[in-house]
Amino acid sequence: MPLVIGVTKEFTPGERRVALVPDVAKKYQGLGAALLLQAGAGASAYYRDEDYGAAELVADASSVLKKADVVLQVQPLSMDDLNELKPGSVLVGLQQPWSSKERVELLRQKGITCFALELLPRISRAQSMDVLSSQAAVAGYECALIAADHSPKFFPMLTYAAGTIRPAKVLVIGAGVAGLQAIATAKRLGAMVSGYDVRPETKEQIESLGAKFVDTGVSAAGTGGYARELTDDEKRQQAEKLGKAIAECDALITTAAIPGKKAPVIVSAEMVARMKPGSVVVDMAAETGGNVAGTMAGEKTWVGETLIIGPTNIPSRMPVHASEMYAKNLFNFISPFIKDGALALDWEDEVLAGACLTHAGEVRHAGVKQALGL
């Protein structure tokens, strides 16, 4: 019996991505694995069942969860769905490992080998598996489009027969993968773009995209590619310089996230109040509380004459390519351990071991174990 890789429609409402796309399905099959697919699994991302090659199709998700040796998913499964998993099977995807003790406990009890891609060690070799980065690139691009689409102004300079329209000023806060992609996209559209990040090493990256770096004189170089939290004094100094840049921009895109924690509030109500009439804010961190005072997740909120947009599940707005990227990341993560239709996990592999949440009845990730008190 070859290894059975199972994929269902995503269970989370509004989730349009799928963890496996036809091109990648063929690669798994090339490694001797068999595919078990819920019919219509890729439909919301416009992938058709018939394009998945020789995959076995079943009507219901439950049959997939019960039979598959390896289940690929995007969003975390619910308790009920986890309960359907075959004991000892492998689950790979985003798990929000810090969010639910109950779920981790169930995974442990059922002896599931669960890989949480949020836990992927941030080393060079793991970049091709990094779903957080690939999905952040999608989100950054989308946020720049959302800003442009909602702005009452042109982003590019425009010369027409009666004069010239000045380009819009766009400020991007947070220069991780998402922020840099937002900067690149706003630049492509022709806006005058500034970028800001507490990590001073981002200056060069921001400038390499043709944007201006907003220098507040505060540095918060952190570990693992993320910023550390700032002290109160640093926050005050940052706020003063940043407030000026915010008051001058036509569109503000904020992308500051700290993994597993509430997003830092960087833009205060006072800063929003000083923004121009008709300015637009896109807060990419809306789902984890927002970087901007007044952001409501999933809503468009007017604060005076400033529109604050708090989009949620942004990669799902672009499911074709977001799924393609996600599926390739997953393949790069798990495929080295598939050979001749069998799975052989190598626990000496630091990437594999580092991303493991539960295995053989144990919670394997020390950080999560401690954070959840397990």
Place this chain on the structure above:
Amino acid sequence: MPLVIGVTKEFTPGERRVALVPDVAKKYQGLGAALLLQAGAGASAYYRDEDYGAAELVADASSVLKKADVVLQVQPLSMDDLNELKPGSVLVGLQQPWSSKERVELLRQKGITCFALELLPRISRAQSMDVLSSQAAVAGYECALIAADHSPKFFPMLTYAAGTIRPAKVLVIGAGVAGLQAIATAKRLGAMVSGYDVRPETKEQIESLGAKFVDTGVSAAGTGGYARELTDDEKRQQAEKLGKAIAECDALITTAAIPGKKAPVIVSAEMVARMKPGSVVVDMAAETGGNVAGTMAGEKTWVGETLIIGPTNIPSRMPVHASEMYAKNLFNFISPFIKDGALALDWEDEVLAGACLTHAGEVRHAGVKQALGL
């Protein structure tokens, strides 16, 4: 008593533009004109009353219409509002001159000197007054953004750690000002863009923007910068070649308009049916019937797995710059005849005379007169 130029809030629901912006207001004042402004006239375009300089503010639109010597507007006034105008006054703006015999008759009866900017002669000198062009530039830009925002794919090519995402294919039909701006915007975003127009002279313009020209072998060079209508045989030949290009694209933007007439249906239901899953259509001609079978004005419609968007009043989505451009066009049209606070119209001026709908109790435009049977 100096010439009084009046501006109200627009009456049409959803209209966010305003016919006068602060910078242009100062220019009229520089010519000795007095401004009479309805309070909040520019609010929906984020222009504040206090920025209009020494304009007299009144609370209601009626006071403006009753007192002003020259009324500037964007959308045509209703019968009731036209009735408020001071007899013999001047009205400048878009009038949809072919749409209502009743309205033209009322303008004539009241002795209004009405200029319809749709009637502006399409000569070089008039380009700086051409609101159709300036607003089309806004619309073309917006339609490209709408397409990108609704596409489930990246427009640009994207290289990330696990591979490369191919750029989206965008097809723009109709290469007037709007179409060319849509092409330019989709190009900026990094898409692979093709353009099509029945007028062969557009080939060079399309190619100059870095897009590919779709050659169907059919030419319909018309007069006044617009295309003539095609014969049935020509339509068949066009349809065959075009159908192939449409089936290959990820996003289709249609911008084909014939002034004063219903938009030509260029994209049939069969063509839509052959489009890719997840493809997006933005039909800029939705308001005048649409270029695409299945377009519903003001709606997003799914036809199979293709999303057809029929946006209406597109320039109003970008009211700051659309108003700025519109207001400058109007100023360029009427200001040559304002001197020392007085209006002296020169009927020898071919642009002024050509754009005149009614004057001194007469319908002045022969084409409109004939079309409406007046």
